[in-house]
Every structure is written in structure tokens, then in C-alpha cells.
Amino acid sequence: MPVKSPVLVDLKFSPATVAKALETAFADRGSINLADPSSKGADLSHADYALLWKPDADLFERAPNLKVIFSGGAGVDSMMSIAGLPDIPMVRFVDRSLTTRMSEWVVMQCLMHLRDVQGHLRNQRQHLWVQQQGPEAADVTVGVMGLGVLGCDAAAKLKVMGFNVIGWSRNRKQIDGMQTFDAGELDAFLAQTDILVGLLPLTPETTGIYNASLFSRLRRGGALSRPVFINAGRGKSQVQADIASAIRTGVLGGASLDVFDVEPLAKGDPLWDLENVIITPHDSAVSEEKALMGHVEEQIARFERGEPLQHLVDRSRGY
Ligand code: NDP
Ligand code: OXD
Numbered sequence: 501m502p503v504k505s506p507v508l509v510d511l512k513f514s515p516a517t518v519a520k521a522l523e524t525a526f527a528d529r530g531s532i533n534l535a536d537p538s539s540k541g542a543d544l545s546h547a548d549y550a551l552l553w554k555p556d557a558d559l560f561e562r563a564p565n566l567k568v569i570f571s572g573g574a575g576v577d578s579m580m581s582i583a584g585l586p587d588i589p590m591v592r593f594v595d596r597s598l599t600t601r602m603s604e605w606v607v608m609q610c611l612m613h614l615r616d617v618q619g620h621l622r623n624q625r626q627h628l629w630v631q632q633q634g635p636e637a638a639d640v641t642v643g644v645m646g647l648g649v650l651g652c653d654a655a656a657k658l659k660v661m662g663f664n665v666i667g668w669s670r671n672r673k674q675i676d677g678m679q680t681f682d683a684g685e686l687d688a689f690l691a692q693t694d695i696l697v698g699l700l701p702l703t704p705e706t707t708g709i710y711n712a713s714l715f716s717r718l719r720r721g722g723a724l725s726r727p728v729f730i731n732a733g734r735g736k737s738q739v740q741a742d743i744a745s746a747i748r749t750g751v752l753g754g755a756s757l758d759v760f761d762v763e764p765l766a767k768g769d770p771l772w773d774l775e776n777v778i779i780t781p782h783d784s785a786v787s788e789e790k791a792l793m794g795h796v797e798e799q800i801a802r803f804e805r806g807e808p809l810q811h812l813v814d815r816s817r818g819y
Contacts, residue, residue, distance in 0.1 A: 504528060504529035504530075504548075505529065505546045505547050505548045505549070506526070506529055506530040506531050506532050506547065507526050507529060507530075507531045507532075507547070507549045507550065507551055507796065507800075508531070508532050508534055508544060508547045508549070508550040508551070508552075508559075508563060508566075509522060509531050509532065509533050509534060509535075509550075509551045509552075510533075510534035510535060510550070510551070510552050510553065510554075510555045510556070510559070510572075511535070511551065511552070511553050511572045511789070511792075512553040512554070512572055512573070512787075513789050515533070515535045515536065517789055518533055518535060518789065519533060519536070521789040521790055521792075521793055522793075524790075525790075525793035525794075525796075525797065526793070526796075526797065532544065532547070534555070534556070534559070544559075544562045544563040545562070545563065545564060545565060546565065547563045547565065547566060548565065548566065548567045548568070549566065549567065549568050549569075549570065549796070549800055550563060550566050550568075550569050550570065551570040551572060551792070551793070551796050552569060552570070552571065552572060552579065553571070553572035553573060553578065553579075554578050554579075554582075555579075555582065557582065557583055557584065560582075560584040560585065560586055561584065564586075566586060566588055567588060567589075567803070568588060568589050568590075568591060568799070568800070568803060568809065569585075569586075569588060569589070569590045569591070570590075570591050570593075570795075570796045570799065571590060571591065571592045571593055571813070572593065572787060572792060573592070573593055573787055574592055574593050574594065574595075574598060574649070574650070574785075574787075575592070575701055575702065575733075575734060575819075576590060576592050576701070576813050576818075576819060577701065577702035577703070577734060577736075577818070577819075580815075580818055587815075589809055589812055590812065590813040590815070591796075591799050591809050591810070591811050591812055591813070592811050592812075592813055593787055593792055593795060593811070594649050594795070594810070594811045595787070595788070595791050595792070595795060597788055597791055598785045598786075598787055598788070598791070599649055599650055599653045599785070600653070601784065601785040601786075602650045602653070602654060602699075602732060602784055602785035603650075603653045603654045603656075603657045605732060605758065605780070605784035605785065606654040606657075606658065606697055606699075606730065606732065606784075607654070607657050607658060607661055609697075609730045609756035609778065610637075610640075610642055610658060610661070610663060610695055610697070610730070611637075611661065612756070612778060613695060613724065613728045613730075613753075613754050613756070613776075614634065614635070614637060614640060614695075614724070615632075615634060616632055616634060618754070618775070618776050618778070619632065620632070634723075634724075635723035635724065636662065637661050637662035637663045638662045638663070638664060639722075639723035640663055640664065640694045640695060640722065640723050640724060641663070641664045641665070641666060641692050641693055641694045641695070641719070641722065642655075642658050642663045642664070642665050642666070642693070642694070642695045642696075642697055643665075643666050643667070643668065643689055643690065643692065643693030643694075643695070643696050643697065644658075644665065644666070644667045644668070644697045644699060645667075645668045645669075645689075645696065645697065645698050645699065645700050645709075645733075646668075646669060646698065646699035646700040646701070646733060647667040647668070647669040647673045647675070647680065648669070648699070648701075648819075650699045650732075650785075651667065651669070651697075651699040652667075652673075652675070654697065654699060655667055655675070655678060658697075659677065659678070663695075665678055666678060666679045666680065666681070666689060666692055666693065667679075667680045667681070668680070668681045668682075668683075668685070668686065668689045669681075669682065669683070670682065670683045670817075671683075679692075686714075686717075687717055690714065690717040690718050690719075691717065691718075691719055692719055693718050693719055693727065694718075694719055694722040694723060694724050694727055694728070695724070695727065695728045695730060696710075696718060696727065696728070696729050696730065697730045697731075697732075698710055698729070698730065698731035698732065698733045698737060698738070699732060699733050700733040700734070700737055701733065701734065701818070701819035702733070702734035702736050702737055703817065703818035703819055704818065705818075706733075706734075706737045707736055707737060708736070708737065708738075708739050709737050709738075710729065710731060710737055710738040710739065710742075710743070711738075711739040711742045712739070712742040712745065712746060712751075715727070715729065715742065715743075715746045715751050715752055716751060718752075724753060725753065726750060726751070726752060726753030726754075727751075727752055727753060728752065728753055728754045728755065728756075729743065729746075729752050729754075729755045729756075730755065730756040730757075731755075731756075731757050731758065731759060732758040732759060732784045732785070733759060734759050735757075735759040735760035735761045735762070735763065736761055738757070738759075738761070740760065740761055740769070740771060743755055743757070743771065743777075744770045744771055744774060747774045747775070747776065747777060748774070753776060754776035754777065754778075755774075755776070755777045755778070756777075756778040756779075756780070757771065757777070757778070757779055757780070758779075758780045758781075758782055758783070758784040759782055760782070763781075763782055764781065765779065765781075799811075
């Protein structure tokens with residue numbers, strides 16, 4: 501039987517976490533952990549597969565015979581910009597647990613704004629007993645931008661909580677019980693949206709899409725009185741200065757941000773201290789290393805059986 505080539509691995513997790521996961525992954529073929537200094541001079545020319553997040557620029561020169569690239573995350577924007585990226589199939593990470601955790605985060609953020617959790621916490625710190633009677637979920641329309649794997653799951657779970665949910669995507673989706681809009685209908689979508697949830701990939705079209713002009717087109721005077729912006733897609737899709745300014749001027753009543761233009765968010769960034777802005781450190785849905793490697797093993801097995809790869813990236817769309 502021909503010897504199988506080891507999988508090249510270069511991931512965002514701590515080196516110890518990757519090393520631990522690799523102890524049991526790819527048992528039939530082995531792996532080369534590119535984060536391990538001992539791999540520096542290794543001959544990679546025979547490698548067929550690579551599992552990557554932000555690889556070194558010279559990787560593809562060192563490994564010119566790759567057949568498939570696997571992304572270490574659901575988003576592939578960091579891979580798309582690598583010089584010398586070979587024109588071979590690229591598979592992104594789609595995983596039940598990652599999807600579930602993202603939906604937990606999205607539902608939690610919508611409920612935090614609906615029930616003014618920040619206001620309650622401020623009152624609690626001052627030992628103030630102030631009852632609030634806000635709207636119920638059914639009075640509030642959540643508009644989800646990006647109806648892919650994550651957007652569709654979050655939208656379904658928001659509906660279970662009672663929110664009125666609408667969705668926007670490049671091509672219109674048919675989803676039972678949900679009004680949907682295509683790329684050309686952005687204004688109509690925004691005009692109905694009280695809470696905007698961003699779950700878009702980062703591409704040239706979505707860079708800077710969440711900006712002052714977009715915020716000004718969200719519905720005002722709805723059940724929450726001022727719209728709320730929530731983003732867990734990518735930070736470079738948002739203009740952070742515009743978010744800060746929209747919060748200060750009351751164009752936005754609140755925001756929840758898991759992703760930022762530059763990560764980690766600078767200690768001195770004004771967003772940290774703005775009222776009704778909730779910040780989480782890009783951990784709404786962290787990839788779980790064992791699930792990631794299991795997914796790669798499954799896709800390699802499919803590929804070697806001659807079956808089509810799943811979750812392929814469309815290079816022309818950029819996601
Ligand atoms: P998918 O590829 O499944 O879905 C992307 C969605 O965005 C699709 O509905 C697509 O439209 C839509 N879209 C893309 N470009 C445009 C555009 N120009 N105009 C309108 N709609 C557009 O991605 P996922 O749902 O799996 O993931 C979304 C993103 O979430 C990832 O790319 C990643 O950046 C981010 N992410 C963040 C995480 C975190 O921890 N914060 C964790 C995991 C992912 P169409 O359906 O018509 O193609
Ligand atoms: C991802 C991420 O894209 O963690 O998977 O952001």
C-alpha cells in the first residue's frame with residue numbers, strides 16, 4: 501500500500517493545544533505541526549493536504565504539491581489574501597458545535613438588549629430597585645445579514661425566542677415563516693430592522709459595509725426606540741469610528757461586538773467604555789480543535805474515495 505503523506509498543520513490555537521490534538525488525529529498518515537520549530541527545515545514537497553489558519557507566506561513554495569487546503573476556521577478571509585495561494589480546492593470548517601455556540605451568542609446578545617441587562621447591572625451596582633417593562637421579543641424585528649450556515653441557525657433560534665426575524669443575503673433565500681431580501685433590497689431590509697445581526701464573511705463587497713450610512717437607514721422609533729447593532733462576522737466589515745459616533749449621538753441605542761478591525765482591540769479604544777456596548781474577544785464560537793481535525797479526516801476520506809468535498813470555498817465569491 502502506498503505511504504500516505506502527513507497533513508501539514510498551522511493553526512491559531514496554542515502550540516500545546518495543537519500538539520495535544522495531533523497526538524490522536526490523522527493516525528493513518530501522521531502530521532507535521534508547522535508551529536513546531538523542528539519543522540522549519542522539513543521537506544514538505546510530498547504533502548497532499550494542509551490545515552491552515554494564517555500560514556507563512558513561503559508555505560506554498562515549500563509544499564508545491566498540495567491537493568486540498570483546509571481552513572482552520574469557518575471564515576477564509578485570512579487565507580484568501582495569502583500571496584501564492586495555489587488554485588486547488590479549499591474547504592472551510594462547518595461544525596455543529598461551532599454553529600450552536602454562535603447561535604447561543606447571538607440569541608444572548610439580542611435578549612441582553614431586549615431586556616436592558618446593561619441598565620439592570622448599572623442599577624444593581626448602585627443597589628437601585630428599578631423595575632422595567634420593555635417590549636417583548638415579538639415586538640422587535642431582528643434583521644440577520646448573512647443567511648449562511650451561521651445566519652440560518654441563529655435566525656431559526658431567534659424565532660423560537662419569539663423575535664420577528666428577517667434576513668438578507670446575496671441571493672434571496674426561501675425560508676419558511678421568514679421575510680427575506682436579496683443584495684439589491686438592502687434599504688427595504690434595513691428600514692424594518694430594530695436589531696441588526698451581522699454574520700457576513702469578509703470580502704471586498706462586505707468590507708466596511710456596517711458604516712454610518714447603513715446605521716442611519718435602520719428603523720428608528722420601533723419597540724426598542726433606537727436600533728442596535730450586533731456583529732460576529734468579521735471586524736473589517738465594520739467602521740469602528742462610525743459605531744462609536746452612532747452610539748454617542750444616539751443613532752444606535754447599543755451594540756454587541758465580537759470581532760474588530762484589529763484584534764485584540766487596543767486598550768485605549770473608545771468602544772470599551774461606551775454605554776450599552778458589549779464587547780467579547782472573538783470567542784462567540786471558537787473552533788474546537790478535535791472537531792476541526794475530525795472534520796478534516798472525514799473530508800480527506802471522502803476525497804480519497806472519489807466523493808465530492810463538502811463546504812468548498814467559491815474563490816470568485818471569496819467565501
Ligand atoms: P456562509 O458562507 O455559510 O454564509 C455567508 C452568508 O453571507 C451567505 O448567506 C451569503 O449569501 C452572505 N453574503 C456573502 N457576501 C454577501 C454580499 N456581498 N451581500 C449579501 N450577502 C452576502 O458563512 P457562515 O455562515 O458559515 O459564516 C459567516 C462568517 O462568520 C464567516 O465567514 C466568518 O467570518 C464568521 N465567523 C465568525 C466567528 C466568530 O467567532 N466570531 C466564528 C465563525 C465564523 P448567499 O447565501 O447568497 O451566498
Ligand atoms: C472562524 C472564526 O472563522 O473563528 O471560524 O472567526
